[in-house]
Amino acid sequence: KNEVEQSPQNLTAQEGEFITINCSYSVGISALHWLQQHPGGGIVSLFMLSSGKKKHGRLIATINIQEKHSSLHITASHPRDSAVYICAVRGGPSGSARQLTFGSGTQLTVLP
């Protein structure tokens, strides 16, 4: 079973700060997802990565397959970025490995 560890669990930042959230996993994966969950429960998929780096607006996600590690960066953070950020990994393309295993999430609060 793939274990997914996220750090930090809680993060408070001032508006404008650069933020990094980390995710480590224990076994090989076919894809890693970063998800955002706002109060009320709705989840939005931010990125899906299998290698390298992706950027969307102020969000950047990177993955290092050899080190089994991914980071989510937020540049010029804003109070509307306040949410829970969840890392999830998919072990393989078929069978039980295909199911997503989730980290426990990082609660981000950005203060104005």
Add this chain to the structure above:
Amino acid sequence: KAGVTQTPRYLIKTRGQQVTLSCSPISGHRSVSWYQQTPGQGLQFLFEYFSETQRNKGNFPGRFSGRQFSNSRSEMNVSTLELGDSALYLCASSLLLATQETQYFGPGTRLLVL
């Protein structure tokens, strides 16, 4: 395109009852996955359906079951409810099997078991 819809949004049941939750995927999407989210266990995978067939199942007891219809709509059923089944139940859809595809999540059904 309309997003993923889930009904009902909120539900209160008592122990021992059964419950059926519904999920309508984005039009054209054929894969539906179900997840349970609790404060203690976080997000956990329940099952995945594609073309009316269950393709994958998480580590949940047999009280949790599901199905998918020919129009890709999916239902999940929990029988003999326990207090620990209180959770947010989320479904997510994708165009094809959710392997290398982005999943689009519904707003969830919040179930409270008393």
